[in-house]
Amino acid sequence: MTLQQPALPATAVATRPARRRDRGRLFQEIGMLAPAVALLTIFLLVPFLLSFWTAMTNQPLVPRPTPVRFIGLTNFLRIFKDDLFWTSLWNVSRFTFWILPVQCGLAFATALLLHQKLPLRNFFRGLFFLPAITSMVVVCVIWGTLFQYPTGPFNQVIGFLSGGDIQPIDWLGDPNWAMFSIVLLSAWQAYGFQMIVYLAGLQGIPDELYDAARIDGANAFQRFWHVTMPGLRPTHVFVLIITTIQAFKLYTQVAILTQGGPRSSTETVVHYMVRAGFEEQKLGYASAVSVILFLIVLVIALVQRQLLRRFDV
Amino acid sequence: MASVSIDQVRKQYGAVPVIHNISMNIEDGEFVTLVGPSGCGKSTLLRMLAGLEDISGGEIRIDGRVVNDVAPKERDIAMVFQSYALYPHMTVAENMGFALKLKGQDRATIEKSVRDAADILALGPLLDRLPKQLSGGQRQRVAMGRAIVRQPQVYLFDEPLSNLDAKLRVTMRAEIKDLHQRLKTTTVYVTHDQIEAMTMADRIVVMRGGNVEQIGRPLELYDRPANTFVATFIGSPAMNLFEGATVNGQFVTDGGVALPMPEGYQGATAAAYGVRPEHLTIADKGVAATVVVVEPTGSETHVLAKLGPADVNLVLRDRIHLQPGQPITLAPDIRRVHLFTAHGIRTN
Numbered sequence: 001m002t003l004q005q006p007a008l009p010a011t012a013v014a015t016r017p018a019r020r021r022d023r024g025r026l027f028q029e030i031g032m033l034a035p036a037v038a039l040l041t042i043f044l045l046v047p048f049l050l051s052f053w054t055a056m057t058n059q060p061l062v063p064r065p066t067p068v069r070f071i072g073l074t075n076f077l078r079i080f081k082d083d084l085f086w087t088s089l090w091n092v093s094r095f096t097f098w099i100l101p102v103q104c105g106l107a108f109a110t111a112l113l114l115h116q117k118l119p120l121r122n123f124f125r126g127l128f129f130l131p132a133i134t135s136m137v138v139v140c141v142i143w144g145t146l147f148q149y150p151t152g153p154f155n156q157v158i159g160f161l162s163g164g165d166i167q168p169i170d171w172l173g174d175p176n177w178a179m180f181s182i183v184l185l186s187a188w189q190a191y192g193f194q195m196i197v198y199l200a201g202l203q204g205i206p207d208e209l210y211d212a213a214r215i216d217g218a219n220a221f222q223r224f225w226h227v228t229m230p231g232l233r234p235t236h237v238f239v240l241i242i243t244t245i246q247a248f249k250l251y252t253q254v255a256i257l258t259q260g261g262p263r264s265s266t267e268t269v270v271h272y273m274v275r276a277g278f279e280e281q282k283l284g285y286a287s288a289v290s291v292i293l294f295l296i297v298l299v300i301a302l303v304q305r306q307l308l309r310r311f312d313v
Numbered sequence: 314m315a316s317v318s319i320d321q322v323r324k325q326y327g328a329v330p331v332i333h334n335i336s337m338n339i340e341d342g343e344f345v346t347l348v349g350p351s352g353c354g355k356s357t358l359l360r361m362l363a364g365l366e367d368i369s370g371g372e373i374r375i376d377g378r379v380v381n382d383v384a385p386k387e388r389d390i391a392m393v394f395q396s397y398a399l400y401p402h403m404t405v406a407e408n409m410g411f412a413l414k415l416k417g418q419d420r421a422t423i424e425k426s427v428r429d430a431a432d433i434l435a436l437g438p439l440l441d442r443l444p445k446q447l448s449g450g451q452r453q454r455v456a457m458g459r460a461i462v463r464q465p466q467v468y469l470f471d472e473p474l475s476n477l478d479a480k481l482r483v484t485m486r487a488e489i490k491d492l493h494q495r496l497k498t499t500t501v502y503v504t505h506d507q508i509e510a511m512t513m514a515d516r517i518v519v520m521r522g523g524n525v526e527q528i529g530r531p532l533e534l535y536d537r538p539a540n541t542f543v544a545t546f547i548g549s550p551a552m553n554l555f556e557g558a559t560v561n562g563q564f565v566t567d568g569g570v571a572l573p574m575p576e577g578y579q580g581a582t583a584a585a586y587g588v589r590p591e592h593l594t595i596a597d598k599g600v601a602a603t604v605v606v607v608e609p610t611g612s613e614t615h616v617l618a619k620l621g622p623a624d625v626n627l628v629l630r631d632r633i634h635l636q637p638g639q640p641i642t643l644a645p646d647i648r649r650v651h652l653f654t655a656h657g658i659r660t661n
Contacts, residue, residue, distance in 0.1 A: 211365050212398035216412035216459075217386035226411070230402035 055288035061281035068284075075288035085289070087264050088272040094179055095186075095268070096247035103187035104239055107194030112228075114195070115202045125199070132192030140256040143185040147171035147257075172257055175265035182253050182266055190246065194239045201235030202228070234308055241304035245297050269293050315376030315389075315466035315499055316341045317362065323370035324357055324523075331357055332523045334371065339516075342497045344490075348510040349520035350546070355503045356471055358520070362501060363392050363469050376466060386415075391460035392469040395476060397452045399444040399459075406431075406440040409459045430461040433492070450481045457492065468493075470502040474509065486512060507547050511535070519543050536649075541657035544587050550615065550626040552651070553593070555586045564652075568621030570600055575650045578661050587651035590615070590628040599644035604635045618643070 055075055059068045079085050114125050131139065146153050150168035158166050171181040205228065213223045251270035254260055260267035260275070269289065277286030317339040324332035332354045339345045347355040360366040362373060364385035372379050380388050391412075399408050409430060410423040418426075431437045434454045444452055453473060460468055470489070474482045490513050493500055504510055510517045511531045519526040519534065519542070527539040538544035538552075545551045557566035562579035564572045564586045572586055602625060608615040609632070616627040616635060620643065627643070635641070652661045 206396060206398065208394045208396050208398035209400065211360075211363075212392070212394060212400075212459075213411075214365065215363060215385045215390065215392050216463075217415040222415060226400065230400070233402070 051287040051290050051294075054284050055291045057284045058282075059284040059287070061277060061283045071284070075285045076292070078285065079288055079292065084264060084267060085269075085272060088260075088267040088269045091179060091264075091266060092248050092250055092268045095183060095250055096244055098180065098183040099187055099247050100240060100243055102183060103191045104194055104236075104243055106187055107191040107239070108198050110191065111195045111198030111202060115199060128195060129192040131189045132196075134189065136189060136252040137256060139185060139189045140253055143181075143188075144172070144257055147181055147185075149173055173262055175263050178258055178262055178266045182250070182257070185257075186250070186253055190243075194243060197239055197242075198232070198235060201232045205231035237304065237307045241300060241307070244300055248293065248296060248300070316374075317467060317499060317501065318374040318377075319358075319362075319371070320374070321371035322358070322361065322368060322373060324354070324361060324366065325369045330369075330523065332361070332369075335523075335525055336371075337518060337525065337528055339499060339501060342499055344493050344500045344502065344513060344515045345518060346502045346504060346510040346514035346516075347518045347520060348504055348507055348546075349526075351505060352522075353520040354523040355505075355518075355520050359392075359469050359471055359501060359503045362467075363390055364388050389466040390469055391463045391465040391467075392471065393453075393456045393460050393473045395472040397444070397456040397473075397476075399452060399455055401444055404441050404443055405436060405447070405455050405458075408444070408455060409436075409440075409462045412459070412463050426462050427458075430458045433461060433495075434458050434488075449477050450485060453477065453485055454488075457489070461492075461496070466499065468498055468500040470500065472504055473502075474504070474506075482509075489513065508549060511547065517547075519546060521546075537659070538587075538651065539659050541585055541587070541653050544651055544653070544659075548589060550590045550628065552587045552589050553625050554653075555620075555623055556584060557586060559583050566621060566623060568623050570621040570623070572600060572645060572650075573647050575647045575652070575661055578652060581652060581660060582654075583652035583660055584655035585653040585657065587653065588645045589649065590626040591630075592646040592649040593625070593627045593643050594646070595627075595629070595633065595641050596644035597642065599642040602641050602643050604637055604639045604641060606637065607635050 056070060056072055057068050058071050058074075110128055114121060114128065118124070149155065149170040149172070152171075154171065155168040159168065169177055171177050209227045209231070210223055213227050218226060249270055250268045251274065254266050254268050254271050255274070258266040260271050270293065273286045273289035273293065276282050276289060319335055319337050319339075321334045321336055322332060323330065323334055335358065337345075347358060349355050357366060361368050362375075364380065364383060364387075368381050373381060375388055375390070400411065403411065406424075406427050409427045413423045413426055427440070428437075431440055434457060436451075436454055436458050439447060439451060439455070444455065447455065453476075456473065473489070474485050477485060486509060489502075493513075502510075502513060511534075514531055516528060517531055517534055518528045521542055527534060527543045529537075534543060534547050538547060541554060545554060555564070555566040555568075555570075555572065557564055557568075559565075559574065559582050560571075562574060564574055564583060566572065566586070572588075574581070574583075600620060602618040602620045604616060604618050605624075606617040608617075614627075614629045614631070614633060614635075616629060618625050618627060618641065625643070650661070651659060654660055
């Protein structure tokens with residue numbers, strides 16, 4: 001007589017080890033993610049959330065015997081009453097207004113040039129990207145020398161070309177020129193990144209679209225206008241938004257070259273915030289400025305999302 | 314409509330030649346297919362016809378006019394691309410009317426032309442949609458519509474059905490053929506799919522390595538392939554080709570199997586013996602083989618068998634029940650046997 005073994009339900013056999021395996025994998029994944037999550041939480045998330053709290057207190061930079069008080073929106077009200085804050089906001093707006101066409105235009109033009117089948121194309125791509133990986137401090141030192149008044153290289157070239165008719169310009173010392181000078185050096189330093197983004201955008205446009213346009217009878221300009229430009233719409237939006245956000249965070253150039261001067265003509269929101277926090281030691285006040293800056297950038301990012309969605313063809 | 318003449322056309326990239334002195338004439342209204350494996354130069358030749366690639370040597374004439382240095386837009390051709398190449402930001406109607414807009418035609422004329430073409434291809438309800446809102450087959454039809462709107466002298470198709478699934482490909486194949494029959498415009502069609510070539514073309518140009526292997530009507534290529542390449546490329550499943558030698562009026566394969574020679578060729582010499590899968594039958598007398606795999610397709614039965622050490626494919630119309638390992642006797646239809654030299658050139 002043979003005994004028939006009662007068959008285990010197939011699913012029970014299959015799922016038990018599978019579940020154990022899944023759990024094992026889950027622990028493994030959590031274990032691998034933990035260091036990064038911990039670091040991000042400690043150094044990014046907590047300070048970020050704390051800044052909202054600090055913005056509503058009178059927290060000083062160095063602890064004092066007097067306790068920290070919750071003061072509600074007082075810091076924000078003070079900021080909005082401070083002319084220098086509005087000046088700094090106006091200055092970064094001015095900076096943004098100028099940097100967008102200069103930097104993005106330069107990046108777009110260079111990308112178009114380097115997208116062509118030119119000899120040594122990759123070498124030039126690397127060369128043109130070099131400023132973007134050069135430290136801003138180094139760039140500022142170099143451009144500070146170029147901008148020197150009255151005998152810096154820029155002034156000498158202008159003097160030579162104009163036969164001495166144009167007087168030397170105090171690039172960084174004249175309130176009318178200082179922000180423009182910052183725009184020039186910032187654009188030069190940072191356009192490489194936008195250039196790479198544009199190059200990626202250009203490479204994403206299929207060659208067959210250009211072929212189709214040629215057969216349809218489009219000349220070079222028409223191909224640029226009807227194929228390249230529409231194909232780059234999402235890239236344009238991305239580049240413009242990312243540049244705007246970067247522009248609103250303008251700090252290093254100003255801190256090194258002008259310290260916000262002359263006569264606050266290059267004062268920026270971040271520079272204003274750092275001064276409030278570290279020179280005047282008003283951490284709560286500086287946090288409030290950072291919250292305002294965050295909200296501005298957030299609005300820009302949300303606009304970007306909407307625009308990207310709309311232009312995603 | 315126009316004839317196309319390709320005369321000793323060469324193409325090289327730097328020092329690398331990719332098209333070697335190709336010549337052919339395409340008659341007015343003819344549907345010619347360029348077929349061959351990847352890298353054979355068929356797309357390059359089509360792009361040279363379109364004016365998208367320079368011609369290194371020779372002459373291309375469209376309707377008698379040499380077009381070597383004529384810009385694509387001046388050649389009066391329209392091209393349908395593998396990826397459809399629809400302008401993603403333009404609606405279907407704008408895509409179709411783009412060439413006319415560039416020509417400076419007024420809006421009413423463009424709208425009428427687009428509507429006429431849309432009627433031919435049943436694209437009417439899709440005219441306001443963007444390409445991303447269309448299925449693969451619809452995009453393909455729009456790409457054809459864009460070509461039709463221009464009423465060109467020659468249509469060029471570059472593997473237009475490659476991105477479609479098998480079922481849709483069959484439907485679109487019939488649509489393109491039907492369209493050609495209605496419009497009767499000279500058409501050059503590139504494909505790597507020999508079934509597409511066989512079913513659609515008036516004439517097929519088989520290419521390999523930048524050379525033309527054979528030009529002919531589909532059944533001509535099927536029945537009398539000029540060489541072993543064409544013999545094995547055209548037809549699915551491919552022709553069975555056995556290497557060996559002729560010995561005493563028989564063909565003896567390298568595996569030692571003796572096959573009957575066609576009548577009148579008993580004295581001929583051959584180094585390869587070809588027979589199509591459907592020209593082999595299971596008979597009482599013949600050569601012994603062993604069944605390996607049986608694939609019933611419903612309408613026919615595909616059988617892979619061993620003939621000595623060599624594989625042999627059979628396509629049987631009857632529903633014969635065979636088992637793997639079963640011994641069978643095969644008889645080739647000797648009127649349909651193909652003999653080739655050691656260089657692969659047809660001898661019978």
